[in-house]
Amino acid sequence: MTEENRKPTPEEKAKAAAEAMAKARAAKEAKEAAAQAEASTPATESAPASKPVSEMTPEEKAAAKKAAAAEALAKAKAAKEAAEQGEEAGSDADAKAKAAAAAKAKAAAAAAAKAKAAREAAGQGGDEGGDDAKAKAAAAAKAKAAAAAAAKAKAAQASGEAGGEEETPKAPSKNQPYLDKYVARLTEAFGADVLEASYINELSKEVPTLVIQNERWHDVATFLKNDEQLAFDYLSDLHGVDYEDRLEVYYHFYSYKNQQSVAVKVKTGREQASVASVMDLWQGANWNERETFDLLGIHFPGHSDLRRILLPDDWVGYPLRKDYVQYDEEV
Amino acid sequence: MNQNILTTHVETSSDTGIRTEEMLLNVGPQHPSTHGVFRLVVKIDGETIKEAIPVMGYLHRGTEKLAENLTYTQIIPYTDRMDYVSGMTNNYVLCHAVETMMGLEIPERAQFLRLIAMELNRVASHLVWWGTFLLDLGAMGPFLYAFRDREKILDLFNELCGARMTFNYMRIGGVKWDAPPGWIEKTKEFVQYMKKELDSYHQLVTGNEIFLSRIEGIGKFDEKTALDYSLSGVMLRSTGVNWDLRKNEPYCIYDRFEFDVPTGTGGDCTTRYHLRMAEVVQSLRILEQALEQFPSEGEVLGKVPRVIRPPAGEAYVRIESPRGEIGCYISSTGKDKPWRLKFRRPSFTNLQILPKLLEGQSISNMIAILGSIDIVLGEVDC
Amino acid sequence: MLGLAKGLGYTFKKLTEKKVTHFYPDVPFPMPPRFRGIQHFSPEKCIVCNQCARVCPTECIQLTGKPHPDPEKKGKIIDTYDINFEICILCDLCTEVCPTEAIVMTNNFELAVYSRDELYKDLKWLDDNNTNVREEN
Amino acid sequence: MSELLQQAPSLGNTLWFVLAAVVLLAVLLGFVTYAIYFERKVIGWMQLRIGPNRVGPLGLLQTVADVTKLLIKEDTRPKNADRALFTLAPILAYAPAFGVLAVMPFTESIQFADLGIGLLYYIALSGITVLGVITAGWASNNKYSLIGGLRSAAQMISYEVPLVMSVVGVVLLTGSMNLREIVEAQRDMWNIIPQFLGFVVFIIAAQAELNRTPFDLPEAESELVSGYHVEYSGFRFAMFMLAEYVYMFGMATLITVLFLGGWLPIIPQLDFIPGIIWFILKFSAYVFFQFWLRATMPRMRVDQLMSFAWKVLLPVALFNILLTAVVVSYQSGMF
Known part of the structure; x- marks a missing residue:
């Protein structure tokens, strides 16, 4: 499940690359189909249930716009990474496998990653692929089951999937009831779409x-x-x-009253990055937001x-951004 | 930096016709009582502070940015330099974060060594605080007594890991060195010695009427404010919140030892003073038990992969440093280097309340309040 | 007033107590065996594996190797080895990774010099720095 | 020596005056040098250090080296400082501190001027020192100096009142303001016993007058960095330093004379020891006490300092006067 957070980056990049290369049409189509299907589903809560769909959640908000933005953003990078990325992405038929492969490819060194990706992408029947497929199948099944159901099923799914990564389905975490409670409370108060994932x-x-929707973050907070x-x-x-x-x-909250903590994540675009301030x-x-603004350039209205x-x-630029270039190399 | 946001107010008294003017006073970055390169721009009316604006970053070394290009083992020496008064806890929080992500088992002996090192460091850190706090209040002696005893701890560390402050002692999965022969006995002796010394500290300072009247009721805040400002450690406990991560979210092997969490209700400098002194006692208590139960043999470095690659994902752990809650967030892509590393530094967070506490206080109180927060600038600026 | 008197009593007692000052420059400061001082480097042990340079957090080690002069033998021998002590933080990681203990710590720690240039120590200097070499590594 | 004052001025006795003043200055400088040395040594010992030990045997020449360094240092002056006042301030601070020594009886014979109102002269003159401090604080054009100067003004003026009040008891007992007579009147009993309350008030107020721990607020280095003399360097700084220690010399002399029986031995049987030795012993005891305090005490806060002066010390001093007056009246048979 943890891979989820990481995935969109390489995935979208890979997607853009694929588009640029015009090789991963199938993948893209699959994805768009999924997005559409999701959009048409009344209970969007099912979205995060299965991995690929959960990736789509932000896209779903403004599918076309975001895709275009991602494309534009990735184009520059695509140029230099096109060769390897496109190759891997292109070889994928299944959107999910592609995402996994791309993520891993991105994470590992180029050669190793290529080998791995090839193995995984090609060999769905291989050892790893088999497990993957199993987990995926389970996930997909559950996702379908949960499509109509509410947060509980989704959460169970999430943990089930996390367990799936460790190759054996695990008992639900001790914190599962808390998560369920949070999700239930939030859904009750704000509707289902305020949660992008949990x-x-x-x-x-x-x-x-x-993961909370950016626009409504302050209300949720x-x-x-x-x-x-x-x-x-x-x-x-x-x-x-x-x-x-x-x-x-990333926020880490603690409730001294209930002796329980929660991590909250709010996403924002790189251009005009902005997340509502919770200083009030x-x-x-206060200072943490200033520090985040200082080092990453995220604005906190309010x-x-x-x-x-x-x-x-x-100072010129935001040093903790990955594309930060030192203004004055000499210093 | 942004001095223009403070404006001074000139006014002519209607009764006397005397023109009065507020004054901007620049305290630091080179000031004996800012504990490093910390700067405060204060607007004062006579000696009364109307407004205070902290300015920092003079010691910013970009540890978090540097870490993105370093392997996890390489980051450990950098953590020593963040909170340089208490390097062991910083070492630990990073190792703990990585170990939590990788699900590593830490050998028993290594756990003990870590705990002993951290608690010794807590004592050392509180001693430094005690000395410098009194130095800020104008008493020179306690500083030297405290440093004499801290020196003994540093010597113990020097024997243990070959450095006095920049320990680089812990490794992912354990510690670098086993305890040298005789070290445990020496530490036991030190604990007994320190217990006696602590009494004499109280004799020298705690009853001193001048000292007590200076810190009584200064820098007061309540529980709600403390939580609101994300305060932690003694700053939080001084308002009556019984919260110590060693007790409430046990890490390492703290759950095996008996100790109390000193909690006060005054919320002022006096309470914080007494709490820190009481914490030293509790640390010594933990040390006594840990040294007694120290396993006679065993590995000090667990089975770890040759290259440390936490699984892709993110983790946030927090532990109790002498200054409060120190946290470490790691976002990993499955590589041997973190994608993003972030330290939640207690000094930085605790310092936020300073402008609020300073309002309406005098310059002398400013020094006392700043001292009682116990900041280390290496950590504030990171 | 009692507190003040107690404090005065305490300081008065200290007047005759044993002093803790160490006469450092006159009397050398003994360092424990594990102390991390300036590295000693023995070129004959080095196999030019480059691990020390890679593990160094501050990238203060620079080394080059050359082919073994004896054509019979494989591998490389060390050619140049420089440590920049302006940025070296004596963190011990280079000695930790060295497979042959070619680079080890010593107990020497006096590095003060009058010019920054002198802080670049080369192979010969590091080789000659062979006193108080640390036993455990 | 005082008979010189009665003579008609001539080249001879003018030379005598100058020579005597130079000798006193030399003694003073010697005192200051070694007072600083011993201060550092004593505080060092109390803090488990050994104090100065590098320059000269046992570090005896440390202060000499320090002063030499100060004298050859660049004399800096802030750009926007008030030039005239900036130069004047150290002199204003130093001159009265030196001037008060003229009336001090060190023994029966060593005294420069035997004034009938010696005590009044001392108190009047020492009050001028504060002017130097305020001037320095203001002229430096530095905010820390200014705050230091203002703190100093408030503190010194406030503590002057209990200081004066506390010696009134002594004057009442003796019936004279002549310092020599005050000493002679202590033949039977030192004033510290009948005037203990006055002695305590005097010692506390003297500490504040001298700006020494725990009343060193005007120069609190951890708050005001150095207070009023933060901008002074080199020779001018040395003047302030000198003034501070000379003033301490003066205060130690005064306290010895007023309360500790001056050159009188502790019991009459020890009369064979010269008076000057007795004087030096008592004098040193007080100076040591100051160092001791400095090694132990934290600093007070301004508001506490002021309220302490007006709400505690002054009433106690007044009560002391009342008590003494009643006792003296009773003894002289008024009741």
Whole structure:
């Protein structure tokens, strides 16, 4: 499940590359079909249930626009990565396998990745592919089952899928009920589409993780703090991450009342990156937001004093962005 | 930097016709009591602070950016330099994050060594705080007594890992060195020595009326404010929140030892002073037990892959450093280098409340309040 | 007033207590065996595997190898080996990865010089720095 | 020596005056040099250090080296400082500190001027020092200096009141303001016993007058970096330093004379030891006490300092006067 967070980057990039190369038409079609199918499904909650669809969620919001943007964004990179990326992407028929392969290809060194990708992409019947396929099949089945159902099924699916990665389905996490509760509360208050995804982050001490729609983040944050059952009164951490195709702000909240924590992620585009400030809710967000603005260039509308904090005011660029080029190499 | 956002107010009293003017005072970055290169622009009316704006970043080294091009093992020496007064906890939080992601088993002996090192470091850190806090308040002696005893801890570290402050002691999956022969005994002796010394510290300072009257009721805030400002560690506990990650979210092997979490309710500098002193006692208590139960043999480095590659994904862990809650966020792509590494630094977060606390205080209180927050600029600026 | 008197009593007692000052430059400072000081490098042990240069967090090690002069033998021998002590943080990682213990730590730590250029130490200097070599590595 | 003052001025006795002043200055400089040395040594020992030990045997020449360094240093002056006042301030601070020593009786014979109102003269003159401090603080055109100067003004003026009030008891007991007579009146009992309350008030107020721990607010290095003399360097800084220690010399002398029986031995049987030794012993005890305080005490806060002066010290001093007056009246048979 954790791969989900990482996936869109290479996936979309790969997609763009594929388009540029005009090799992965099949993949793209599959994806668009999926997106359409999803869009037409009334219960969008099913979206995050299966991996590829969950990737589509942001796209679903503005499928065409985003795809175009991603394409444009990736074009420059596509040029240099076209050869390998396109090759792998093109060889994929299944959208999901393509995503997985591309992610892994991206992650590993070029040669190793190529081999791996080839093996995985080609050998669906191979050992790894077999497991993958199994997990995927299970996921897909569950996704279908959950299409009409609400958050619970989806969450179970999420953990089931996480378990799938470890090759054996695992018992639900001890934090699963909490996640269910959060999702239920949020869905109740804001409707289903406010959550872009929700899952248990197995790597991070099984912390329930929610991905919240950017536009409604401030309302959700207010709710997270003030709702009796959630009552997240403490902001432990706030920072941004650059995933090349998007920026994410990561929040780690803790509720001293309920002794429970939650991780929240809000995504934003790289151009005019902006996430609503939560400084009015948690004063502790003040400097963290300034730091995020300083190093990643994410704007926080609503922040009372948003200016650079660690770097000098006349600094050029945002150093923690992956495409940051030092203004003055000599220094 | 942005001094123009503070404007001073000139006014002529209607009664006396005397013209009064507010004044901007630039405290730092080179000031004896800012504990490093920290700067405060304060607007003062006489000696009363109307507004304070902290300016930092003079020690910013871009650790998080550097880390993106370093392997996990290579990052460890950099963490020593963040909170240089308490390097062991920084070492640990990074290793802990990576180990959590990889699901590594840490050998028993390594766990003990880590815990002992961290607790010794906590004592050392609180000693530095005690000394510098009193130095800020004008007493020179305690600083030297504290440093004499801290020196003993640093010598122990020097024997353990070959460095006094930049330890680079912990590794993913364990620690670099086993305890040298006789080290455990020496540490036991130190713990007994420190217990006695602590009493004499109280004799020297804790009863001093001048000292007590200076910090009484200064820098006061309540529980709600503390949570709102994301305060942690002693800053949080001084308002009555009984919260210590060692107890509440046990990591390492803290759940095996008996210790109390000192909690106060005053929320002022006095409470924080007493809490830190009490924490030293608790640390010594943990150390005593840990040294007693120290396993006689065993590996100190677990089975780890030759190249550390946490699975793709992200993790955020937090532990209790002497200054509060230190967190480490790793976003990994499955490579041997982190995609994004972020430290949640307690000094940085705790410092946020400073402008609020300073309002209406005098310059002398400013020093006391800043001292009681216990910041390390290497960590604030990261 | 009692507190003040207690404090005065404490400092007065300290007046005659044993002093802790170490006469450092006159009396050398003994470092424990594990101390991480300036590295000693023995060229004959080096197999030019480049691991130390790669693991160095600050990239302060630069080395080049040359083919073995004896054509019978395979592999390389070390040609130049420089450590820039302006940026070396003595973190011990180079000695940790070295498979042949060609680079080891010593207990020497006095590096003060009058010019930054002198902080670039070359193979010969590092080879000659062979006192107080650390046993455990 | 005071009979010189009665003579008609001539070349001879003018030379005598100058020579005596130079000798006193030399003694003072020697005192300052070694007061600083011992201050550092004593505080060092108390803090488990060994203090200065590099320059000369046992570090005895440390202060000499420090002063030499100060004298050959560049004399800097802030660009926008008030030139005239900036130059004047160290002199203003130093001259009265030196001037008060004229009336100090060190022994029965060593005294420069035997003024009938010696005590009043001392107090009047020492009040001028604060002018130098304020001037320095203002003329430096530095905010820290200014705050230091203002703190100093408030502190010194406030503490002057209890200081004066506390010695009134002594004057009442003796019936004279002549310092020599005050000492002679202590033959039977040192003033510290009947005037203990006055002594305590005096010691505290003197500490504040001297700007020393725990009342070193005007130069609090951890708050105001160095207070009023932050912009001074080289020779001018040395003047302030000198003034501070000479003033300490003066205060130590005064306290010895007023409360500790001057050159009188501790019991009459020890009369064979020369008076000057007794004087030096008592004097040193007080100076040591100052170092001791400095090694132990934290600094007070401005508001506490002021309220302490007006709400505690002044009432206590007034009560002391009342008490002494009652006792003196009783003894003289008024009741």
